[in-house]
Amino acid sequence: MVLMPDLSASPRPVVTRKDVARLAGVSTAVVSYVVNGGPKNVSPATEEKVRQAIAALGYRPNIAARALKVGSSQILGMVVPKISSPFFAGLAKAVEQAAEERGFAMLLGDSRDSLAVESRHLRNFVDRQVDGVFLCSVVNHRPDVSELDGRGIKTVLLNFSEYPLPFDAIGPEFVGSSRQAVEHLAGHGHRDIALVQGLVTGNTLDGREQGWRDALEGLGLPEGRVIRCPFDRAGGYEAGRRFLALPQRPTAVFITSDEQAVGFLRAMHEAGVRVPEDVAVFSFDGSEEAEFTWPPLSTVRQPVQEMAEAAVRAIIGSGRDDPARIQVFPCELVLRRSCGCGTTHSG
Amino acid sequence: MVLMPDLSASPRPVVTRKDVARLAGVSTAVVSYVVNGGPKNVSPATEEKVRQAIAALGYRPNIAARALKVGSSQILGMVVPKISSPFFAGLAKAVEQAAEERGFAMLLGDSRDSLAVESRHLRNFVDRQVDGVFLCSVVNHRPDVSELDGRGIKTVLLNFSEYPLPFDAIGPEFVGSSRQAVEHLAGHGHRDIALVQGLVTGNTLDGREQGWRDALEGLGLPEGRVIRCPFDRAGGYEAGRRFLALPQRPTAVFITSDEQAVGFLRAMHEAGVRVPEDVAVFSFDGSEEAEFTWPPLSTVRQPVQEMAEAAVRAIIGSGRDDPARIQVFPCELVLRRSCGCGTTHSG
DNA sequence: ACCGTCGATCTACTCGAGTCAATAGATCAA
DNA sequence: TTGATCTATTGACTCGAGTAGATCGACGGT
Known part of the structure; x- marks a missing residue:
């Protein structure tokens, strides 16, 4: 019998909330409270102990677990028709930077001007519990957003569509x-x-x-x-x-x-x-x-920077039920x- | 009292394994077995029932949950020094496509030629349980891979480094x-x-x-x-x-x-x-x-396509303990x- | 001394999916 | 008929983190 490489040694967080709790001498709940700043208060003394334990162990929360519980993965998705176009490359760069500054990572999907590929990307994004989507759709086609609307996933259209869609739209004048x-x-x-x-x-x-x-x-x-x-x-x-x-x-x-x-x-x-x-x-x-x-x-x-900033803000800094807005940016x-x-x- | 928008309605999979199991009249375990093709056998008749239930309900597994359990998020990460450079844009496009074909999504990080930003991206990737990383490091600096090696995260360097690193390297001749x-x-x-x-x-x-x-x-x-x-x-x-x-x-x-x-x-x-x-x-x-x-x-x-293909293969189609290899691609x-x-x- | 209040903390359940150990049935040999 | 063997299926536990509800103590007023 041939020995196979050991694929079962899956990479797991070396240190979990439990380890922190043990070291700090508190329950796992307080660790959560400290990390998230809520929903309950923690006394300054305890907070300090926990912070020290976190630092000592190099603890970092498992985002997948968080995503499972609260549905937020701290990931945004962006679809562009062609990343090798200099304009979209610049836009993607600006959006990525704005997202990164807020602790979000960005999934990038290149749709190669195909509606089918675009839909596949959106599907994949939804499956991965993204917190929001930036969509540069194949121009003026009706994007297949069936995946998005039902799930209530915040979406920003980075090109205007002639179709009425329940999403924010951002674009140049x-x-x-x-x-x-x-x-x-x-x-x-x-x-x-x-x-x-x-x-x-x-x-x-x-x-x-x-x-x-x-x-x-x-x-x-x-x-x-x-x-x-x-x-x-x-x-x-x-x-x-x-x-x-x-x-x-x-x-x-x-x-x-x-x-x-x-x-x-x-x-x-x-x-x-x-x-x-x-x-x-x-x-x-x-x-x-x-x-x-x-x-x-x-x-x-x-104004790519400004548009990217606005796009990220539209997704992150807003309630789920804010009405869809259209933001038009003046050009130079x-x-x-x-x-x-x-x-x-x-x- | 003012009504606030209901932020608590977090987006969750509409239909879970449980729903499928109920509709098919089986336990949740068999649903898993069918979806993953293992680790246990399912009789053809039952399998058919389950497949029908899956189709009927439009069930799609929650990848975050899967990531929590097995550590695989079906996400790869890629860091480039500058996405608006036409070469890296083309490379990113090719890698993304190769990954997408295998059902993986790709996180993109632009390091803006900064080692610090690069490390931040790597950290973020690790936190999100990526299955692998493509690293186009700031040329010939020693990339900060401390995050990666300990976790056993498969990594491919897309530029050669003069430093010995325990990773596959892929590049042109x-x-x-x-x-x-x-x-x-x-x-x-x-x-x-x-x-x-x-x-x-x-x-x-x-x-x-x-x-x-x-x-x-x-x-x-x-x-x-x-x-x-x-x-x-x-x-x-x-x-x-x-x-x-x-x-x-x-x-x-x-x-x-x-x-x-x-x-x-x-x-x-x-x-x-x-x-x-x-x-x-x-x-x-x-x-x-x-x-x-x-x-x-x-x-x-x-040969960007070929290099991208090889990079994705190096991550996906290999055991964790395969020795690091260097692959050099002839140019035209x-x-x-x-x-x-x-x-x-x-x- | 007693009760109520309030803040801090802990226990325990949950999210959705993977998988092991146990179980129920089916099949076959003696 | 009885047991042994094997296969299909299930129940139950797990991953790590969020948080409601229970609990504990300290304090203040009487």
């Missing part, structure tokens, strides 16, 4: 800031401003497209052309190729994400079309990546070379 | 593939090839630097110049500026990451120095980003424009 970006392009003298729009399902207009239309209309400019493509670099590249083939090529573009803009820029370089001299570009997101392209991208910066125009700013001499 | 990249540059006729090297603490040479040296020496080329800078875009940009100021500027550079190369490229554009005509560039990582720069980056592609040269390949006509 798409319409107004896109409008400003387009108006800025017009300020450089452009009258034919195209839109490279990421693919969005659903019936309502994407806020960025809305803002672009509003700007053109408000300025009395002729209707602009729209190129639709996926929300990634390859999509932006394709859009760039199609842009180049346009009759009477527009002199400026507003692009719905930095990632797409990177692909678009590559298409311009490849064709020897100069940015911003031949085509001015303004994009959306304000990710790190936009600062180091050539030329550097003028972009609408989403970051002006760099690609829109035509600061172009006294070009490389 | 730095030395050999870097050497190939530099040899490729030499193949384009370059004799003065510089190195832009990310900052690394510790006493041993980074594998990429080693490979660069080996190549120069092997080819009988004169000693090359080294520019050291942080592992990010801004670092690469700074390195580029310093590179431009070099007397008798080298005609080629090997750069230790795509991210740095992006910054380096920006510095070249800004100064009107053409790549690859004036300076040829080869970088390391093979992240998505490298494909859409201008010019597109020739880079050493790390991705030839694009920046090194001088395919330059018949330039933009």
Whole structure:
């Protein structure tokens, strides 16, 4: 008979509440009271003894046991369509940091733009008793939140949905800031401003497209052309190729994400079309990546830190029955070379 | 008296093992046996009844309870220095996917290049009973694994450390593939090839630097110049500026990451120095980003998928006492424009 | 001295699932 | 028919922590 490796030696907390209680000469209940600051009082003297015992033994409460009893795992879950997108990476980083500061850990699920994978992640999160979920759903699809609502799990949507959902929603002010970006392009003298729009399902207009239309209309400019493509670099590249083939090529573009803009820029370089001299570009997101392209991208910066903070607060610092709120965050125009700013001499 | 929102209604599994047992007319033990396929047999007839009850009620085991009893939470933890780096984002994505396919969820911790934050994450992971940890430590520092080893938590290092640690290590073949990249540059006729090297603490040479040296020496080329800078875009940009100021500027550079190369490229554009005509560039990582720069980056592609698969296998499919192994993965040269390949006509 | 009050502390039950020891039935040999 | 053997099933205990309800003492008022 072959000896198998001993898998049964499961890793368990070396020291439990009981050990602390024994060392401090108190019952296990007081240890709990001290650790949680309640629900009953403990005399200062006893508290001190317990704290010393905790320190001496290096006791740390078993969160799984706590999760079993009270249903709180001190874990939050986040689902993003694609973590390798610079925008979502930045957002995930900010959310993780805000959560960590409050003692929460974060489960990350990459849904790869698939509703099915997204649902699987949500299911897994629920099974693990997460205390809350940040959901960047596949844009404007109706997320499968059946797992969430029944369980009363606090959820924050990090993109707006056209569907009414019983959750908080947090996002940038798409319409107004896109409008400003387009108006800025017009300020450089452009009258034919195209839109490279990421693919969005659903019936309502994407806020960025809305803002672009509003700007053109408000300025009395002729209707602009729209190129639709996926929300990634390859999509932006394709859009760039199609842009180049346009009759009477527009002199400026507003692009719905930095990632797409990177692909678009590559298409311009490849064709020897100069940015911003031949085509001015303004994009959306304000990710790190936009600062180091050539030329550097003028972009609408989403206040990622602030949004992440608000998202975590919405989950942690609120009662279960607070009404769902929508929080819209103003964005900032970051002006760099690609829109035509600061172009006294070009490389 | 004001009515407070009912916070006590903690989210609990709607349906437990007991409900299933009752509906199927069996004891709770058999339900466990069916769900886990053991440790005792169940007659086919009973098994069928139980399965039907499970399906009818939509029962899903409470993982927190399972974690309490057997110490397995079906959760893995991953720590990266910076999730917004395209390389780590890609790696995290691949690991997450491999884990998800096996029913595991992944906690993500961003250590922001800080050993202290890294330790905090590890602590949090241990507290949550993770089944394993993927650690991309702050390069070559001695990670604080005191939390891990005592607990017997399976760990995989996703960068090599010069310190002997009792864990599996997985990484790319730095030395050999870097050497190939530099040899490729030499193949384009370059004799003065510089190195832009990310900052690394510790006493041993980074594998990429080693490979660069080996190549120069092997080819009988004169000693090359080294520019050291942080592992990010801004670092690469700074390195580029310093590179431009070099007397008798080298005609080629090997750069230790795509991210740095992006910054380096920006510095070249800004100064009107053409790549690859004036300076040829080869970088390391093979992240998505490298494909859409201008010019597109020739880079050493790390087999991220394969490494992620191996990492997950190393944790899940192995006994606790398997000896620590080191797995080195061969890389592939991705030839694009920046090194001088395919330059018949330039933009 | 006696009773009531109040704060501190302890005992004991609970959460949901894993699993061992005991038990109930079925099968077979003598 | 009796016992031995084996399999399917069950009851009961366990993991670690939260907390209600019981208990204990000290103190104050009479």
